[in-house]
Amino acid sequence: MAAITIRGTGVSEGIRLGKAFLYQPFISQGKSVRDTISEEEINDEVHRLQLAKEKSYRELDELIERTRAELGKDKAAILMAQQAFLNDPSFCPEMEKLIRQRRYSAEKAVNEVVEQFAAIFEGMNDEYFRERAADVRDVGKRLVLHLQGKKGTALSGIKEEVILVADDLAPSDTVQLNKKYVLGFVTRVGGKTSHTAILSRSLGIPAVVGVGKNIEQINDGDFIIIDGSTGECIVNPNDRLIEEYEAKRQREEEALRKLEQFTFKPAITADGFRVEIAANIGTPAEAKPALEHGAEGIGLYRTEFLFMNETEMPSEEKQYEAYKQVVSAMKGKPVIIRTLDIGGDKELPYLSLPKEMNPFLGYRAIRLSLDQSELLVTQLRAILRASAYGKVKIMFPMISSLEEWRQAKAILEEVKDQLMKEGVKFDPSVEVGIMVEVPSTAILADKFAKEVDFFSIGTNDLVQYTVAVDRMNEKISYLYDHLHPAVIRLVKQVIEASHREGKWTGMCGGMAGDPLAAPLLVGLGLDEWSMVAGSIKKVKQVISQINRKECIKLVEEILELTTTEEVRSKLEEFQKEKGLL
Numbered sequence: 001m002a003a004i005t006i007r008g009t010g011v012s013e014g015i016r017l018g019k020a021f022l023y024q025p026f027i028s029q030g031k032s033v034r035d036t037i038s039e040e041e042i043n044d045e046v047h048r049l050q051l052a053k054e055k056s057y058r059e060l061d062e063l064i065e066r067t068r069a070e071l072g073k074d075k076a077a078i079l080m081a082q083q084a085f086l087n088d089p090s091f092c093p094e095m096e097k098l099i100r101q102r103r104y105s106a107e108k109a110v111n112e113v114v115e116q117f118a119a120i121f122e123g124m125n126d127e128y129f130r131e132r133a134a135d136v137r138d139v140g141k142r143l144v145l146h147l148q149g150k151k152g153t154a155l156s157g158i159k160e161e162v163i164l165v166a167d168d169l170a171p172s173d174t175v176q177l178n179k180k181y182v183l184g185f186v187t188r189v190g191g192k193t194s195h196t197a198i199l200s201r202s203l204g205i206p207a208v209v210g211v212g213k214n215i216e217q218i219n220d221g222d223f224i225i226i227d228g229s230t231g232e233c234i235v236n237p238n239d240r241l242i243e244e245y246e247a248k249r250q251r252e253e254e255a256l257r258k259l260e261q262f263t264f265k266p267a268i269t270a271d272g273f274r275v276e277i278a279a280n281i282g283t284p285a286e287a288k289p290a291l292e293h294g295a296e297g298i299g300l301y302r303t304e305f306l307f308m309n310e311t312e313m314p315s316e317e318k319q320y321e322a323y324k325q326v327v328s329a330m331k332g333k334p335v336i337i338r339t340l341d342i343g344g345d346k347e348l349p350y351l352s353l354p355k356e357m358n359p360f361l362g363y364r365a366i367r368l369s370l371d372q373s374e375l376l377v378t379q380l381r382a383i384l385r386a387s388a389y390g391k392v393k394i395m396f397p398m399i400s401s402l403e404e405w406r407q408a409k410a411i412l413e414e415v416k417d418q419l420m421k422e423g424v425k426f427d428p429s430v431e432v433g434i435m436v437e438v439p440s441t442a443i444l445a446d447k448f449a450k451e452v453d454f455f456s457i458g459t460n461d462l463v464q465y466t467v468a469v470d471r472m473n474e475k476i477s478y479l480y481d482h483l484h485p486a487v488i489r490l491v492k493q494v495i496e497a498s499h500r501e502g503k504w505t506g507m508c509g510g511m512a513g514d515p516l517a518a519p520l521l522v523g524l525g526l527d528e529w530s531m532v533a534g535s536i537k538k539v540k541q542v543i544s545q546i547n548r549k550e551c552i553k554l555v556e557e558i559l560e561l562t563t564t565e566e567v568r569s570k571l572e573e574f575q576k577e578k579g580l581l
């Protein structure tokens with residue numbers, strides 16, 4: 001049999017070789033599914049639907065319990081939302097109506113109502129609601145499985161090492177799988193931000209998604225190779241290919257093993273320059289994994305996800321609980337909590353923000369918080385209360401003028417006074433800083449440095465605003481690069497301005513987690529680096545194998561260069577010389 005190579009998007013790196021396990025939950029086993037039934041069968045059919053609903057409900061109960069214990073409250077909430085569909089007055093009752101009035105079989109009635117619900121969600125102009133379409137289909141799948149007398153799905157039954165091949169993976173599928181046996185994922189649909197992509201990265205399982213119709217080339221039990229970096233998937237490879245990829249996999253594993261030793265080491269250059277390495281998180285559940293990846297603190301807690309996962313503004317109490325959870329988990333290590341950064345690509349359905357021509361230049365982040373200051377006051381109260389449990393620092397996003405900073409700081413001082421009067425415990429000496437994401441702020445860094453306690457450079461937005469390149473637009477993504485000489489100048493200016501005032505500068509944009517940029521940032525004297533937890537080891541390794549003095553010289557050379565490409569080549573050359581590339 002000749003080998004076939006099919007391609008998708010690599011979303012979680014790593015090479016895996018193994019047997020394909022085709023997951024097809026919709027294929028009916030034995031029982032053929034009818035579309036309609038006879039008049040006499042109506043009551044039995046309604047009863048069948050009722051039983052399937054009850055079984056699904058109980059099954060979800062168990063899954064929720066297990067998920068809460070193993071993966072935390074946030075993941076369990078996805079399943080609770082699914083259970084809520086089962087009780088929705090227009091969900092199961094609507095199916096019953098279709099059975100009674102149109103003589104639909106229970107399966108057809110389920111599919112019809114599920115697709116109506118899914119279509120409504122998919123038509124919504126909001127990513128959060130669009131994702132609910134996957135949840136409602138997931139509930140439908142569960143109902144159909146029970147109608148056909150199958151208990152649960154085949155996933156929990158996997159007892160040997162396999163590469164899972166599926167149309168897509170629903171949230172409830174993924175909580176059932178046994179990580180020990182799943183070597184990798186291949187899915188027909190999906191892209192870099194699909195549920196499977198996010199999950200595979202957080203589990204550290206290689207994945208290729210979006211292979212399309214070619215997925216049909218894979219049969220159950222076929223031997224396949226997947227490469228989660230290139231998006232390649234080879235079906236029935238010959239011995240030569242197996243040998244080649246097995247050797248590649250072993251090299252990867254060896255490199256990873258070498259990296260492990262850096263996890264809990266401090267980041268110090270060969271000549272003794274020490275920096276702090278922290279992690280970016282979006283939910284409290286990520287704090288513990290961040291520590292396990294060797295984070296020395298949280299350099300950016302994006303609180304907006306707490307707001308985005310709700311259907312109404314989270315109360316002070318709810319926010320306080322979330323912040324406290326992170327602060328307590330970090331056990332005295334610093335936690336930089338960023339106030340709400342909504343707007344741009346991050347929407348809040350219940351805030352009904354106006355549609356804008358240029359949302360990234362619009363009503364967002366600190367602008368919104370200052371305009372609707374009751375939101376900011378509630379959030380600052382919650383953050384300050386959490387500060388009693390560890391080392392909290394507060395950071396304002398998207399500051400573009402000194403007025404904005406001063407207003408935000410004044411509100412913070414008022415909130416502190418209020419809490420003091422109320423006799424509420426908090427840390428009165430919390431450090432307060434700003435994100436540097438807008439060129440105007442980088443340019444005025446010397447003025448800001450006299451007033452703030454620290455800076456944290458957000459290169460994700462700083463690149464976007466400096467180069468005038470939309471960070472979400474694939475078509476011009478070739479322009480989007482943190483190694484642009486103009487961005488490097490701004491970074492340098494900010495770090496130097498802070499040091500002149502005895503303050504420190506961190507970085508929580510993607511540049512901090514880019515190992516190639518590490519010698520440049522060491523040369524520039526960046527004090528604190530915050531990144532996705534998975535990058536920590538690699539960055540620590542690079543830092544430990546370079547020399548500050550050499551990096552300072554490298555910076556001088558880089559500042560003479562004129563293009564992004566030249567900067568990139570220079571950094572690659574430097575790392576090759578050190579054997580790091």
Ligand SMILES: C=C(OP(=O)(O)O)C(=O)O
Nearest residue numbers: 437458459460461508509
């Ligand atoms: C860290 C940043 O913020 P976010 O990615 O949340 O916009 C940034 O802009 O670099």
Ligand SMILES: [Mg+2]
Nearest residue numbers: 437458460461
């Ligand atoms: Mg930003």
